[in-house]
Amino acid sequence: MPGRLEQAGVLPGPAEISKTEPQPGGIGFTTRLEIACLANLFLGTPTRILMRVATFKAERFSVLERQTAGIDWELFLPEGLKDSKLTIQVTTRKSRLYHTDAVAERIRPQVLNRLKETTGGSNCDTGHSPQTLMVRAENDRFALSLDMSGSPLYKRGIKTRVIQAPLRETLGFAILKRLEFSRQDILMDPMCGSGTFALEAAMMQADAPPGIFRTFAFESWPSFKNNSFRHAKDKITDQVVTPPEAAIFASDLDQSAVTHLKETKSGHPVFSSIQVACENFFDITPPATSHGVVVLNPPYGKRLGNDMDINVFFREIGRKLAGDFKGYRACVIYPEKHLADALGLHLTPMPLFHGGLDLFAGIGKIA
Ligand SMILES: C[S@@+](CC[C@H](N)C(=O)[O-])C[C@H]1O[C@@H](n2cnc3c(N)ncnc32)[C@H](O)[C@@H]1O
Structure with a gap:
């Protein structure tokens, strides 16, 4: 949980949460109900609490x-x-x-x-x-x-329409954390689809908690203290910072995905730092920076199209990244282990379970 909000008295100190231990399919912890409510608001990776x-x-x-x-x-x-x-x-x-x-x-x-x-x-x-x-x-x-959560926590209450094959927000959040994405960075999301990475990144840079735009099942429990939760939310809203300008670039070949993301981001000023364009990834020239992060969730299976060989596609992606994104911290999601060879970027594979599929997130720096 972020330090600034802890200092502002919105978040509990570590002593309030005890007996934290991994369990099959989750993590157990002991705390007061009030703090468990805040955990729903602040934690970016759980599906439910x-x-x-x-x-x-x-x-x-x-x-x-x-x-x-x-x-x-x-x-x-x-x-x-x-x-x-x-x-x-x-x-x-x-x-x-x-x-x-x-x-x-x-x-x-x-x-x-x-x-x-x-x-x-x-x-x-x-x-x-x-x-x-x-x-x-x-x-x-x-x-x-x-x-406590109600609808799964990857539903952030931001997107109004569903597009094909969106990445779960909880995974997007975890990957950005793994890449140590911060306010100093710029983000390129050049196959953005519905813009999961871009939206999560914008919230991170603005210090807006992942659950700030949604409601939770516990809000109708009799033991829920609405006043203190509302007070915490108001304090958080005061703490939300203006996002850095020109920090997040999201693009896609598909005009309907781009239109949809433009609509979504217009819903709140937190997303004003996202620039959206309809562009082919292979035509993009990224800004030269030592603070660059690039995330790619390319299509695979039938969404890739019948006449496209997946090995060739991932080899081309690898070439483009190696040629134009040198020095960027990168994540490429791929569906089969052997595609790491086609990418050829020496990224570290992290197993990823998503929508019933075993995928990999290759993480590393483009040399
Ligand atoms: C798996 S989806 C990405 C989903 C996205 N991460 C999300 O959360 O919604 C893959 C996207 O890549 C886009 N795409 C495929 N080839 C592309 C290319 N050459 N340049 C830009 N976008 C491309 C597709 O239009 C599609 O929206």
Whole structure:
């Protein structure tokens, strides 16, 4: 989390977050609810943040029902939450209660009945956002967690339309961090598509947190302290800085992608540093700078077109980068390991799991 905001008292010090540890598919940490809310706003790489509600052992449905009915759901789930707005996702492993649908069916009435009992039976729909309860059982131990985020955190609330094969914002953010992208740098995103890299980079340079333009599921929880969250958001808005001029260049061959990105960036002054053009990557002359970062997410598969050999395409990309982008820190995303040879840039491959595909992000400096 950025130091300036920590100094301004918006962010907690490290002592507020403890027991940070890698877990399968994520990272666990312990903190206050208020700070977990800020984590949703500030963290750029997670897909979602879950809040653990309870853990217990259950080998029989009666125990599962009793344990679930005893949880203070009224603290977290909104009064009047409709059945249709509660999703229960269950995974089980090596457990006697292994049938995921049956587990969900037993849990659901316990949660909804408890809400009705403790909130006076109101069932009016007050327009709350959908809520998701994640249930994981392993070796008969159950862990129940509520999804604080709502829609996945890579949905930043910025793009109004979806184009083909966009990169997830969380990956774009992680790659820019890995490239140590900063306010001193300029960014070239010459196959920009919907402009994920450019938009993330603009927010980074303006010190705007990744979640500033969206809402979260926790905002309709009764225990959520709206005033302090709003206060933190207002402070953050005061801290957002004017982005450096002419810092981010996004271009694409496809005129519709360019038009779309122009529309998106017009939505907020934070994106004013992005210059958008319809250009062929192979015709671009980048600015000579010792602070250059270039990111490329080229098409592959059927989007490359039938008559294009992928090896030739990546060899051409490698030649262009080696010829015109010397000294730039670079990331090229490629779908198969052997394409690193075609690129020929000696980039370090980082495995990338994206949209069900195993890709690679080649990271390094163009020598
Ligand atoms: C996988 S998409 C990029 C997606 C982008 N990272 C995003 O988040 O939306 C690849 C893009 O490369 C563009 N493209 C392909 N060949 C190009 C070229 N020679 N010059 C510029 N853009 C090109 C395509 O039009 C397409 O928008």
